[in-house]
Amino acid sequence: MLGLDVCEFGGQVLELLWLTVCYRGLLADKKDLHVEDEEDERNLNYVAPLQKSLEEIRQLDKDDQSLVKYKRTLLGTETMPAADPAVARVQVTRLTLLCDQAPEPITMDLTEDLSALKEKTFSLKEGVTYxxxxxxxxxxxxxxxxxxxxxxxxxGITVDKVSHMVGSYCPKEEEHEFLCAAEQAPGGVMSRGRYAVRSRLTDDDRNTFLDWEWNFDLNKDWSE
Structure with a gap:
Protein backbone atom coordinates (compact mmCIF):
# COMPACT_ATOMS: atom_id res chain seq x y z
CA MET A 1 0.00 0.00 0.00
CA LEU A 2 0.81 3.12 0.37
CA GLY A 3 4.60 8.94 -13.22
CA LEU A 4 7.13 10.85 -14.35
CA ASP A 5 7.77 14.54 -13.44
CA VAL A 6 10.83 16.66 -14.19
CA CYS A 7 12.71 15.71 -11.00
CA GLU A 8 12.09 12.01 -11.58
CA PHE A 9 13.23 12.31 -15.22
CA GLY A 10 16.40 14.09 -14.14
CA GLY A 11 17.14 11.33 -11.65
CA GLN A 12 16.73 8.70 -14.35
CA VAL A 13 19.03 10.59 -16.73
CA LEU A 14 21.65 10.92 -13.99
CA GLU A 15 21.36 7.18 -13.40
CA LEU A 16 22.19 6.61 -17.07
CA LEU A 17 25.18 8.94 -16.83
CA TRP A 18 26.40 7.11 -13.75
CA LEU A 19 26.16 3.80 -15.59
CA THR A 20 27.96 5.22 -18.64
CA VAL A 21 30.86 6.72 -16.72
CA CYS A 22 31.30 4.32 -13.79
CA TYR A 23 29.87 0.93 -14.59
CA ARG A 24 31.83 0.52 -17.83
CA GLY A 25 29.24 -1.84 -19.26
CA LEU A 26 28.77 -3.95 -16.13
CA LEU A 27 24.99 -3.66 -15.96
CA ALA A 28 23.12 -5.56 -13.28
CA ASP A 29 19.45 -6.40 -12.84
CA LYS A 30 17.97 -3.51 -10.87
CA LYS A 31 14.24 -4.28 -10.93
CA ASP A 32 11.95 -2.88 -8.24
CA LEU A 33 11.78 -5.43 -5.44
CA HIS A 34 9.29 -6.27 -2.75
CA VAL A 35 11.43 -6.30 0.38
CA GLU A 36 11.32 -6.27 4.16
CA ASP A 37 14.66 -6.62 5.90
CA GLU A 38 16.69 -8.06 2.99
CA GLU A 39 16.76 -7.72 -0.77
CA ASP A 40 14.92 -10.26 -2.92
CA GLU A 41 17.02 -13.27 -3.98
CA ARG A 42 17.04 -11.94 -7.55
CA ASN A 43 19.27 -9.10 -6.35
CA LEU A 44 21.78 -11.09 -4.30
CA ASN A 45 24.31 -11.32 -7.16
CA TYR A 46 24.23 -7.58 -7.85
CA VAL A 47 27.56 -5.86 -7.19
CA ALA A 48 27.49 -2.08 -6.85
CA PRO A 49 30.11 -0.16 -8.90
CA LEU A 50 33.14 1.38 -7.27
CA GLN A 51 32.28 4.79 -5.90
CA LYS A 52 33.78 7.75 -7.77
CA SER A 53 33.84 11.30 -6.52
CA LEU A 54 31.99 14.07 -8.30
CA GLU A 55 35.30 15.61 -9.41
CA GLU A 56 36.57 12.24 -10.73
CA ILE A 57 33.48 11.92 -12.88
CA ARG A 58 33.94 15.46 -14.21
CA GLN A 59 37.53 14.63 -15.19
CA LEU A 60 36.72 11.39 -17.05
CA ASP A 61 36.55 11.35 -20.87
CA LYS A 62 37.75 14.93 -21.27
CA ASP A 63 38.28 14.40 -25.00
CA ASP A 64 34.65 13.49 -25.60
CA GLN A 65 33.13 16.96 -25.94
CA SER A 66 29.57 15.72 -26.23
CA LEU A 67 29.91 13.79 -22.97
CA VAL A 68 31.64 16.73 -21.29
CA LYS A 69 28.76 19.00 -22.27
CA TYR A 70 26.26 16.39 -21.10
CA LYS A 71 27.98 16.10 -17.71
CA ARG A 72 28.06 19.88 -17.29
CA THR A 73 24.31 20.00 -17.86
CA LEU A 74 23.65 17.37 -15.20
CA LEU A 75 26.44 17.98 -12.71
CA GLY A 76 27.05 21.71 -13.07
CA THR A 77 30.46 23.34 -13.35
CA GLU A 78 30.92 24.87 -9.92
CA THR A 79 32.40 23.10 -6.93
CA MET A 80 30.12 23.17 -3.89
CA PRO A 81 31.49 24.44 -0.58
CA ALA A 82 33.01 21.70 1.56
CA ALA A 83 30.24 19.97 3.47
CA ASP A 84 30.50 19.03 7.11
CA PRO A 85 31.75 15.40 7.14
CA ALA A 86 29.60 14.80 10.20
CA VAL A 87 26.46 15.45 8.14
CA ALA A 88 24.94 12.42 6.45
CA ARG A 89 25.54 12.07 2.71
CA VAL A 90 21.76 11.81 2.25
CA GLN A 91 19.39 13.63 4.59
CA VAL A 92 15.74 12.60 4.29
CA THR A 93 13.73 15.62 5.37
CA ARG A 94 10.05 14.92 4.64
CA LEU A 95 7.57 12.35 3.39
CA THR A 96 4.38 13.80 1.94
CA LEU A 97 1.18 11.96 1.05
CA LEU A 98 -0.59 13.70 -1.84
CA CYS A 99 -4.26 13.05 -2.64
CA ASP A 100 -6.59 15.23 -4.71
CA GLN A 101 -9.48 14.33 -2.40
CA ALA A 102 -7.67 15.12 0.83
CA PRO A 103 -8.37 18.38 2.69
CA GLU A 104 -4.62 19.05 2.62
CA PRO A 105 -1.35 17.15 2.02
CA ILE A 106 -0.22 14.90 4.86
CA THR A 107 3.41 15.73 5.64
CA MET A 108 5.86 14.06 8.02
CA ASP A 109 8.81 16.14 9.19
CA LEU A 110 11.66 13.62 9.31
CA THR A 111 14.17 16.07 10.79
CA GLU A 112 12.42 15.96 14.18
CA ASP A 113 12.15 13.25 16.83
CA LEU A 114 11.29 10.04 14.99
CA SER A 115 10.10 8.35 18.17
CA ALA A 116 7.43 11.05 18.50
CA LEU A 117 6.40 10.44 14.88
CA LYS A 118 5.88 6.76 15.72
CA GLU A 119 3.35 7.78 18.38
CA LYS A 120 1.40 9.97 15.94
CA THR A 121 -1.39 8.60 13.73
CA PHE A 122 -2.48 10.02 10.38
CA SER A 123 -5.95 9.62 8.88
CA LEU A 124 -6.47 8.16 5.40
CA LYS A 125 -9.82 7.76 3.66
CA GLU A 126 -10.55 4.29 2.31
CA GLY A 127 -10.47 3.73 -1.45
CA VAL A 128 -8.65 6.96 -2.38
CA THR A 129 -5.78 7.19 -4.86
CA TYR A 130 -2.67 8.88 -3.50
CA GLY A 156 1.43 -7.49 13.69
CA ILE A 157 0.76 -9.18 10.34
CA THR A 158 2.49 -7.90 7.19
CA VAL A 159 -0.11 -6.92 4.60
CA ASP A 160 2.04 -5.15 2.00
CA LYS A 161 5.68 -4.59 0.97
CA VAL A 162 6.75 -1.99 -1.59
CA SER A 163 10.06 -0.90 -3.12
CA HIS A 164 10.59 2.06 -5.48
CA MET A 165 13.79 2.83 -7.38
CA VAL A 166 14.40 6.51 -6.69
CA GLY A 167 17.60 6.83 -8.77
CA SER A 168 20.99 8.56 -8.56
CA TYR A 169 21.46 12.20 -7.57
CA CYS A 170 24.15 14.88 -7.42
CA PRO A 171 24.86 16.97 -4.33
CA LYS A 172 23.32 20.42 -4.39
CA GLU A 173 22.13 23.13 -2.02
CA GLU A 174 18.44 22.56 -2.76
CA GLU A 175 16.42 19.50 -1.82
CA HIS A 176 15.62 16.76 -4.31
CA GLU A 177 12.11 15.39 -4.62
CA PHE A 178 10.88 12.02 -5.85
CA LEU A 179 7.22 11.27 -6.58
CA CYS A 180 6.27 7.61 -6.23
CA ALA A 181 3.75 5.91 -8.50
CA ALA A 182 0.07 6.24 -7.60
CA GLU A 183 -1.37 3.77 -5.10
CA GLN A 184 -4.93 3.04 -4.06
CA ALA A 185 -5.97 2.55 -0.45
CA PRO A 186 -8.16 -0.50 0.21
CA GLY A 187 -11.85 -0.01 0.87
CA GLY A 188 -14.62 -1.69 2.80
CA VAL A 189 -15.54 -2.24 6.42
CA MET A 190 -13.05 -5.06 6.91
CA SER A 191 -10.11 -2.93 5.77
CA ARG A 192 -10.73 -0.07 8.22
CA GLY A 193 -8.49 0.29 11.22
CA ARG A 194 -4.95 1.04 12.38
CA TYR A 195 -1.94 0.26 10.19
CA ALA A 196 1.77 0.49 11.04
CA VAL A 197 4.37 1.36 8.38
CA ARG A 198 8.14 1.00 8.49
CA SER A 199 9.92 3.08 5.84
CA ARG A 200 13.54 3.48 4.86
CA LEU A 201 15.79 4.95 2.18
CA THR A 202 18.83 2.94 1.04
CA ASP A 203 21.37 3.00 -1.79
CA ASP A 204 23.25 0.55 -4.05
CA ASP A 205 25.77 -0.17 -1.29
CA ARG A 206 22.92 -1.02 1.08
CA ASN A 207 23.60 1.99 3.23
CA THR A 208 20.47 2.98 5.16
CA PHE A 209 20.12 6.75 5.31
CA LEU A 210 16.91 6.81 7.33
CA ASP A 211 14.70 4.15 8.89
CA TRP A 212 11.46 5.30 10.51
CA GLU A 213 8.04 4.09 11.63
CA TRP A 214 4.65 5.76 11.34
CA ASN A 215 0.96 4.88 11.61
CA PHE A 216 -2.31 5.67 9.88
CA ASP A 217 -5.97 4.94 10.48
CA LEU A 218 -7.94 3.86 7.42
CA ASN A 219 -11.38 5.43 7.88
CA LYS A 220 -14.66 5.83 6.05
CA ASP A 221 -13.94 9.56 5.73
CA TRP A 222 -11.06 12.00 6.29
CA SER A 223 -12.61 13.61 9.37
CA GLU A 224 -12.90 10.43 11.49
Whole structure:
Protein backbone atom coordinates (compact mmCIF):
# COMPACT_ATOMS: atom_id res chain seq x y z
CA MET A 1 0.00 0.00 0.00
CA LEU A 2 0.81 3.12 0.37
CA GLY A 3 4.60 8.94 -13.22
CA LEU A 4 7.13 10.85 -14.35
CA ASP A 5 7.77 14.54 -13.44
CA VAL A 6 10.83 16.66 -14.19
CA CYS A 7 12.71 15.71 -11.00
CA GLU A 8 12.09 12.01 -11.58
CA PHE A 9 13.23 12.31 -15.22
CA GLY A 10 16.40 14.09 -14.14
CA GLY A 11 17.14 11.33 -11.65
CA GLN A 12 16.73 8.70 -14.35
CA VAL A 13 19.03 10.59 -16.73
CA LEU A 14 21.65 10.92 -13.99
CA GLU A 15 21.36 7.18 -13.40
CA LEU A 16 22.19 6.61 -17.07
CA LEU A 17 25.18 8.94 -16.83
CA TRP A 18 26.40 7.11 -13.75
CA LEU A 19 26.16 3.80 -15.59
CA THR A 20 27.96 5.22 -18.64
CA VAL A 21 30.86 6.72 -16.72
CA CYS A 22 31.30 4.32 -13.79
CA TYR A 23 29.87 0.93 -14.59
CA ARG A 24 31.83 0.52 -17.83
CA GLY A 25 29.24 -1.84 -19.26
CA LEU A 26 28.77 -3.95 -16.13
CA LEU A 27 24.99 -3.66 -15.96
CA ALA A 28 23.12 -5.56 -13.28
CA ASP A 29 19.45 -6.40 -12.84
CA LYS A 30 17.97 -3.51 -10.87
CA LYS A 31 14.24 -4.28 -10.93
CA ASP A 32 11.95 -2.88 -8.24
CA LEU A 33 11.78 -5.43 -5.44
CA HIS A 34 9.29 -6.27 -2.75
CA VAL A 35 11.43 -6.30 0.38
CA GLU A 36 11.32 -6.27 4.16
CA ASP A 37 14.66 -6.62 5.90
CA GLU A 38 16.69 -8.06 2.99
CA GLU A 39 16.76 -7.72 -0.77
CA ASP A 40 14.92 -10.26 -2.92
CA GLU A 41 17.02 -13.27 -3.98
CA ARG A 42 17.04 -11.94 -7.55
CA ASN A 43 19.27 -9.10 -6.35
CA LEU A 44 21.78 -11.09 -4.30
CA ASN A 45 24.31 -11.32 -7.16
CA TYR A 46 24.23 -7.58 -7.85
CA VAL A 47 27.56 -5.86 -7.19
CA ALA A 48 27.49 -2.08 -6.85
CA PRO A 49 30.11 -0.16 -8.90
CA LEU A 50 33.14 1.38 -7.27
CA GLN A 51 32.28 4.79 -5.90
CA LYS A 52 33.78 7.75 -7.77
CA SER A 53 33.84 11.30 -6.52
CA LEU A 54 31.99 14.07 -8.30
CA GLU A 55 35.30 15.61 -9.41
CA GLU A 56 36.57 12.24 -10.73
CA ILE A 57 33.48 11.92 -12.88
CA ARG A 58 33.94 15.46 -14.21
CA GLN A 59 37.53 14.63 -15.19
CA LEU A 60 36.72 11.39 -17.05
CA ASP A 61 36.55 11.35 -20.87
CA LYS A 62 37.75 14.93 -21.27
CA ASP A 63 38.28 14.40 -25.00
CA ASP A 64 34.65 13.49 -25.60
CA GLN A 65 33.13 16.96 -25.94
CA SER A 66 29.57 15.72 -26.23
CA LEU A 67 29.91 13.79 -22.97
CA VAL A 68 31.64 16.73 -21.29
CA LYS A 69 28.76 19.00 -22.27
CA TYR A 70 26.26 16.39 -21.10
CA LYS A 71 27.98 16.10 -17.71
CA ARG A 72 28.06 19.88 -17.29
CA THR A 73 24.31 20.00 -17.86
CA LEU A 74 23.65 17.37 -15.20
CA LEU A 75 26.44 17.98 -12.71
CA GLY A 76 27.05 21.71 -13.07
CA THR A 77 30.46 23.34 -13.35
CA GLU A 78 30.92 24.87 -9.92
CA THR A 79 32.40 23.10 -6.93
CA MET A 80 30.12 23.17 -3.89
CA PRO A 81 31.49 24.44 -0.58
CA ALA A 82 33.01 21.70 1.56
CA ALA A 83 30.24 19.97 3.47
CA ASP A 84 30.50 19.03 7.11
CA PRO A 85 31.75 15.40 7.14
CA ALA A 86 29.60 14.80 10.20
CA VAL A 87 26.46 15.45 8.14
CA ALA A 88 24.94 12.42 6.45
CA ARG A 89 25.54 12.07 2.71
CA VAL A 90 21.76 11.81 2.25
CA GLN A 91 19.39 13.63 4.59
CA VAL A 92 15.74 12.60 4.29
CA THR A 93 13.73 15.62 5.37
CA ARG A 94 10.05 14.92 4.64
CA LEU A 95 7.57 12.35 3.39
CA THR A 96 4.38 13.80 1.94
CA LEU A 97 1.18 11.96 1.05
CA LEU A 98 -0.59 13.70 -1.84
CA CYS A 99 -4.26 13.05 -2.64
CA ASP A 100 -6.59 15.23 -4.71
CA GLN A 101 -9.48 14.33 -2.40
CA ALA A 102 -7.67 15.12 0.83
CA PRO A 103 -8.37 18.38 2.69
CA GLU A 104 -4.62 19.05 2.62
CA PRO A 105 -1.35 17.15 2.02
CA ILE A 106 -0.22 14.90 4.86
CA THR A 107 3.41 15.73 5.64
CA MET A 108 5.86 14.06 8.02
CA ASP A 109 8.81 16.14 9.19
CA LEU A 110 11.66 13.62 9.31
CA THR A 111 14.17 16.07 10.79
CA GLU A 112 12.42 15.96 14.18
CA ASP A 113 12.15 13.25 16.83
CA LEU A 114 11.29 10.04 14.99
CA SER A 115 10.10 8.35 18.17
CA ALA A 116 7.43 11.05 18.50
CA LEU A 117 6.40 10.44 14.88
CA LYS A 118 5.88 6.76 15.72
CA GLU A 119 3.35 7.78 18.38
CA LYS A 120 1.40 9.97 15.94
CA THR A 121 -1.39 8.60 13.73
CA PHE A 122 -2.48 10.02 10.38
CA SER A 123 -5.95 9.62 8.88
CA LEU A 124 -6.47 8.16 5.40
CA LYS A 125 -9.82 7.76 3.66
CA GLU A 126 -10.55 4.29 2.31
CA GLY A 127 -10.47 3.73 -1.45
CA VAL A 128 -8.65 6.96 -2.38
CA THR A 129 -5.78 7.19 -4.86
CA TYR A 130 -2.67 8.88 -3.50
CA UNK A 131 1.07 9.31 -4.14
CA UNK A 132 4.03 9.56 -1.80
CA UNK A 133 6.63 12.29 -2.32
CA UNK A 134 10.07 11.90 -0.76
CA UNK A 135 12.08 15.03 0.01
CA UNK A 136 15.82 14.63 0.58
CA UNK A 137 19.13 16.46 0.36
CA UNK A 138 22.37 15.03 -1.07
CA UNK A 139 25.67 16.23 0.39
CA UNK A 140 29.30 16.02 -0.79
CA UNK A 141 29.14 13.29 -3.45
CA UNK A 142 26.78 11.60 -5.90
CA UNK A 143 24.58 8.94 -4.37
CA UNK A 144 23.82 5.97 -6.62
CA UNK A 145 20.78 3.73 -6.73
CA UNK A 146 18.59 5.25 -4.04
CA UNK A 147 15.60 3.07 -3.17
CA UNK A 148 12.57 3.74 -1.00
CA UNK A 149 11.10 0.73 0.82
CA UNK A 150 8.17 0.35 3.16
CA UNK A 151 6.44 -2.53 4.90
CA UNK A 152 2.83 -2.14 6.04
CA UNK A 153 1.40 -4.29 8.82
CA UNK A 154 -1.86 -4.60 10.72
CA UNK A 155 -2.10 -6.19 14.15
CA GLY A 156 1.43 -7.49 13.69
CA ILE A 157 0.76 -9.18 10.34
CA THR A 158 2.49 -7.90 7.19
CA VAL A 159 -0.11 -6.92 4.60
CA ASP A 160 2.04 -5.15 2.00
CA LYS A 161 5.68 -4.59 0.97
CA VAL A 162 6.75 -1.99 -1.59
CA SER A 163 10.06 -0.90 -3.12
CA HIS A 164 10.59 2.06 -5.48
CA MET A 165 13.79 2.83 -7.38
CA VAL A 166 14.40 6.51 -6.69
CA GLY A 167 17.60 6.83 -8.77
CA SER A 168 20.99 8.56 -8.56
CA TYR A 169 21.46 12.20 -7.57
CA CYS A 170 24.15 14.88 -7.42
CA PRO A 171 24.86 16.97 -4.33
CA LYS A 172 23.32 20.42 -4.39
CA GLU A 173 22.13 23.13 -2.02
CA GLU A 174 18.44 22.56 -2.76
CA GLU A 175 16.42 19.50 -1.82
CA HIS A 176 15.62 16.76 -4.31
CA GLU A 177 12.11 15.39 -4.62
CA PHE A 178 10.88 12.02 -5.85
CA LEU A 179 7.22 11.27 -6.58
CA CYS A 180 6.27 7.61 -6.23
CA ALA A 181 3.75 5.91 -8.50
CA ALA A 182 0.07 6.24 -7.60
CA GLU A 183 -1.37 3.77 -5.10
CA GLN A 184 -4.93 3.04 -4.06
CA ALA A 185 -5.97 2.55 -0.45
CA PRO A 186 -8.16 -0.50 0.21
CA GLY A 187 -11.85 -0.01 0.87
CA GLY A 188 -14.62 -1.69 2.80
CA VAL A 189 -15.54 -2.24 6.42
CA MET A 190 -13.05 -5.06 6.91
CA SER A 191 -10.11 -2.93 5.77
CA ARG A 192 -10.73 -0.07 8.22
CA GLY A 193 -8.49 0.29 11.22
CA ARG A 194 -4.95 1.04 12.38
CA TYR A 195 -1.94 0.26 10.19
CA ALA A 196 1.77 0.49 11.04
CA VAL A 197 4.37 1.36 8.38
CA ARG A 198 8.14 1.00 8.49
CA SER A 199 9.92 3.08 5.84
CA ARG A 200 13.54 3.48 4.86
CA LEU A 201 15.79 4.95 2.18
CA THR A 202 18.83 2.94 1.04
CA ASP A 203 21.37 3.00 -1.79
CA ASP A 204 23.25 0.55 -4.05
CA ASP A 205 25.77 -0.17 -1.29
CA ARG A 206 22.92 -1.02 1.08
CA ASN A 207 23.60 1.99 3.23
CA THR A 208 20.47 2.98 5.16
CA PHE A 209 20.12 6.75 5.31
CA LEU A 210 16.91 6.81 7.33
CA ASP A 211 14.70 4.15 8.89
CA TRP A 212 11.46 5.30 10.51
CA GLU A 213 8.04 4.09 11.63
CA TRP A 214 4.65 5.76 11.34
CA ASN A 215 0.96 4.88 11.61
CA PHE A 216 -2.31 5.67 9.88
CA ASP A 217 -5.97 4.94 10.48
CA LEU A 218 -7.94 3.86 7.42
CA ASN A 219 -11.38 5.43 7.88
CA LYS A 220 -14.66 5.83 6.05
CA ASP A 221 -13.94 9.56 5.73
CA TRP A 222 -11.06 12.00 6.29
CA SER A 223 -12.61 13.61 9.37
CA GLU A 224 -12.90 10.43 11.49
Missing amino acids: RLKIHFKVNREIVAGLRYHHVTSRK
